[in-house]
Amino acid sequence: MAKQLPYPVLREIFTRFQAAEPEPKGELEHVNAYTLVVAVALSAQATDAGVNKATRALFQVADTPQKMLDLGEEGLTEHIKTIGLFRQKAKNVIKLSRILVDDYGGEVPNSRAALESLPGVGRKTANVVLNMWWRQPTQAVDTHIFRVGNRTGIAPGKDVVAVERAIEDNVPADFQLHAHHWLILHGRYVCKARKPMCANCLIRDLCEFEEKVL
Structure with missing residues (x-):
């Protein structure tokens, strides 16, 4: 488990995520x-x-x-x-x-x-x-977020509730609404479980992952 990244680093990480994808969306289709x-x-x-x-x-x-x-x-x-x-x-x-x-x-x-x-x-x-649906700044921690949170130091925790609380306690408030979507997408497409694509990662210079694949 990586150590918790400091606030200025987290702000820079989520600033980069926001610049790359200002309005991230969940991928499950629904009509209501x-x-x-x-x-x-x-x-x-x-x-x-x-x-x-x-x-x-x-x-x-x-x-x-x-x-x-x-x-x-x-x-x-x-x-x-x-x-x-x-x-x-x-x-x-x-x-x-x-x-x-x-x-x-x-x-x-x-x-x-x-x-x-x-x-x-x-x-x-x-x-x-x-x-x-109701645009509340809740954090739905799945396997991708759990992995990314612990691997990078964005939100380390021993279980999903601990990671959820780490996001709520440490990620700047203005990024809370979209935080879990940015982290899910990052884990799904870049910071993958077996073969993380560190060479294509927006935050590779900021994260705590010691086994970067470059």
Whole structure:
């Protein structure tokens, strides 16, 4: 685990990320808050590309909780059977849709506690929805962010919650809204797990990674 980078270095890192990609976007396709919740829930242990391939047709017929209930678990399963753990995910999506209809009038709540109470929705999923839909400066830590945070010194921590807190505590406030997207994209396309592309890295002169591949 690298040591925590100081504030001036973090400001320079995120200034560079912002200059390269001023408005980073999540890669999961969705049309409203509900389809975003479903897409993120389906993305656990799956790729965004694989989820998008399955949900394009799904969201054309079921873009609200009630429409998903009308489609039913078997109908949903047919749409998402190419996604890992699809049977359990189908059960969760139907259950969370029922809760949204019965308890929230078919609307997606905008509090972390309420979101985390939904079947198949954990802290990371809740943070993604709060950030992408309601533009709250939440930090959804996935494997990419965990790796980048620890490898570079941007946000070191022993677990995902520690990394989340390190981002919240140390990244300058004006970069908080987009911080997790910049870090995800950096981890997905540059600071890769097995073969980091250090020669193409915007921040290679600033990060703490001792085994740079140049």
